[in-house]
Amino acid sequence: MVDVILGLQWGDEGKGKIVDFFAKDYDLIARFQGGPNAGHTLYVGEKKIVLHQIPSGIFHEEKINLIGNGVVLDVVTLKKECASVAAFGVDVRKNLYVSERTHLILPTHRALDKASELSKGDQKIGSTLKGIGPAYMDKTGRNGLRVGDILHPNFKEQYANLKSKHQQLLDNFNFQEDISEWEKDFFDGVEFLKTLNIVNGEYFINQKIKEGKKVLAEGAQGSMLDVDFGTFPFVTSSNTISAGVCSGLGIPPQKIKDIIGITKAYCTRVGSGPFPTELLDETGDFLRNTGNEFGSTTGRPRRCGWIDLVALQFACMINGVTKIVMTKTDILDALTELKVCDKYIVDGVEKSEIPFQMNHADIKASYRIFDGWNMDSSTITSFDNMPDTMKNYIQYINNFLNVPVKYISNGPGREQIVCS
Ligand code: GDP
Ligand code: IMO
Ligand code: MG
16 A cells, blocks of 8 residues: 655645654655655754655654655765764665666766756756756656666766767757766765665565555655646656656556645745746745745745645646645744635636646736734644634635645644644
């Protein structure tokens, strides 16, 4: 049996914290897409840690963590991250597994990401520059190198061949950068990866499922960044939605049960692209400062705005969301008035659907206004002792989406979560 936790917005919904919270109920936690563009924050006691490649179940002893085939892996980040979790006493050689089909991010992928962004001028995606797009391009272009390849005697030759293809592209971009340091780190990372558990991920996970083990698939990014269904071209390069779980881990769709979607009580986006509910005023600044909305991976300030139910309804539809977790309700504590976008006005016409090309249309958000709860919501311990103002806000979202908001997260700590 497999449950899924994924983001319903433009990423950074709090997936790391929520996966860490739920991990105790599962045997295996698996990342199925994305790469080190992800930054999943969780707290181990008082200590904050941001995971980029390792699944967020790693701090639970006895739980297996799998990096699935749908991920693109940066061995340099992985090596560093393994060292930082080892400092907490985690034995990665015991509970971290990597699929041999996982594609590798090469130093030249990172250079190409940078070159491509530079060439776009003011149309840049706002990529994290981790080499994600070029690595997935080599996967679908059937050129990429995979984790299993590092064990083959001709790996260095394969690497050199791909690097020279990349060099031609970099020359076309007229992009010059000395990548020799990156390459040294890359090969150190490759040697390190050889010391980890490299497995045939699809047999590994299906065997666990057959044995009755419970699997939790951890999404990265968010549904509105999905390469097919997000705000293209301002998206990432993988399928971030629940359908990506099957291809990203090698499991059949019938094995998937719950799809737990996470939304913030408001909305953020980092990088370029449409964001109909964005607030460019002092309320936006308030959300950014109070919510500490700065990228976990790049440190960039996140764009902030009101919750967008048009986008959330779309995300619930394409993912088949069965339960919702709403995070960061505490960030709205001091606001006397809250807004919820329940319609778009697209080129002057009311719409309840996501338009094809959001950045070509003139989209205005239409809002419904709610009273704020004006209290310290981190003290709430059950849905029953929530103020009516908060109940109204949540109930409206619940009814609109027709999916139950089952959990409210009211602080960054592992146990700061209220269940209905
Ligand atoms: P992810 O990428 O979805 O895992 O999210 P990030 O880790 O990038 O960003 C979420 C941020 O919000 C992190 O700094 C978390 O520690 C923090 N966070 C998560 N849930 C809550 C919450 O309910 N309240 C508050 N105040 N912070 C939260
Ligand atoms: P988590 O898992 C928020 C955004 C980038 C950029 C676009 C493409 O922490 O929620 P990429 O590097 O993938 O080519 O960038 O996607 N992006 C994210 N935004 N959270 C993330 O991950 C993101 N991963 C990528 O900012 O706009
Ligand atoms: Mg993040």
